[in-house]
Amino acid sequence: xxxxxxxxxxxxxxxxxxxxxxxxxxTNPTLLSREQADPVAQLKNICQIxxxxxxxxxxxxEARGMVAEAxxxxxxxxxxxxxxxxxxxxxxxxxxxxxxxxxxxxxxCFSSSQALLVAKAGxxxxxxxxxxxDDISAEGMALVSDIKLIYDNxxxxxxxxxxxxxxxxxxxxxxxxxxxxxxxxxxxxxxLMRHPLTEAGIKKFMDDWKKLKKILDK
Ligand code: G3P
Numbered sequence: 001x002x003x004x005x006x007x008x009x010x011x012x013x014x015x016x017x018x019x020x021x022x023x024x025x026x027t028n029p030t031l032l033s034r035e036q037a038d039p040v041a042q043l044k045n046i047c048q049i050x051x052x053x054x055x056x057x058x059x060x061x062e063a064r065g066m067v068a069e070a071x072x073x074x075x076x077x078x079x080x081x082x083x084x085x086x087x088x089x090x091x092x093x094x095x096x097x098x099x100x101x102x103x104x105x106x107x108x109c110f111s112s113s114q115a116l117l118v119a120k121a122g123x124x125x126x127x128x129x130x131x132x133x134d135d136i137s138a139e140g141m142a143l144v145s146d147i148k149l150i151y152d153n154x155x156x157x158x159x160x161x162x163x164x165x166x167x168x169x170x171x172x173x174x175x176x177x178x179x180x181x182x183x184x185x186x187x188x189x190x191x192l193m194r195h196p197l198t199e200a201g202i203k204k205f206m207d208d209w210k211k212l213k214k215i216l217d218k
Contacts, residue, residue: 001175004053004183006163008032008042012186013049019189024052026127026163026183028083028107029059040076047077055105055125057083058093066093074102081124083107086114091121098122105161115147119158127183130174131164140164145177168192 002023005016008031016022025046032039039056047054054077058069066089070082081103084090094104098121105125106118110133115126128147130140144162151158159180165171168191174182184192 001179002181003189004161004181005189006031006165006183006185008035008039008046009186010035010042010045010049013046016186016189017049022050022052023181024054024183025050026055026083026105026161028055028057043073043076043080047079050079052079053081053103053105053125054079055081055083055107057107061087061089063089063092063096066090067096070097070102070104081105083127086110086118086126091117094118094121094123098124107163109147110143112143112146112150115158115160116150119151119156123158125159125161125181127161127163129164130162130170131166133164134166141170141173141177144174144179148178 003021004024004026005013005022006026007013008027013025032042035042043056056073058066060066060069066084073082074080082097083105084093085108086106090106094106097104103124105127106123107127109115109126109128118126128143130144133140133143144160147160161181161183162174162179163183165182165184165188167188171182171184171192
């Protein structure tokens with residue numbers, strides 16, 4: 001499973017990239033607004049850090065506007081993937097952009113029927129939001145399993161990005177159901193390698209090593 005970071009923070013992207021396991025970045029208008037910088041400049045900087053797909057979201061609500069925005073956004077870098085909401089207008093824009101060879105990430109996906117239609121329109125990626133479904137007592141990961149089943153039934157090549165990840169179990173479950181990608185906020189990425197037994201084990205090894213050195217130095 002590929003690991004994307006879900007942020008527009010250059011600092012967090014640089015740090016996560018230094019771990020050597022980052023495959024891409026997803027942003028959205030909320031994440032970009034948190035950085036209080038020019039979004040185009042911010043996206044350009046992100047694309048210079050990460051050697052992989054970087055999702056940039058359109059803010060138009062109708063297809064014609066989405067396509068026009070996408071044409072401007074793809075000029076930022078060859079890394080740019082156009083993020084489009086799962087709406088009928090989004091479907092039309094996806095169809096048009098796919099025919100132009102532009103990669104798309106269909107976001108705010110909350111149902112399998114949306115996922116099937118965006119795939120038919122040629123979406124490169126679909127992003128089911130698991131955390132937001134969990135928030136309303138629906139099972140986010142059940143949606144991911146269902147999309148995976150449907151895509152496998154028909155050999156659909158649209159890749160599933162599990163989004164709205166809130167904790168390490170979301171990340172693990174995404175891998176268990178066979179999602180292609182998980183896009184993970186930095187605070188969750190940091191937790192993925194942490195284990196108290198690893199930390200306790202290192203401390204014990206270091207303490208014993210110091211004891212041996214003391215004996216040898218006598
Ligand atoms: O990838 C989508 C993500 O940015 C939304 O996350 O936590 O706001 O539901 P959240």
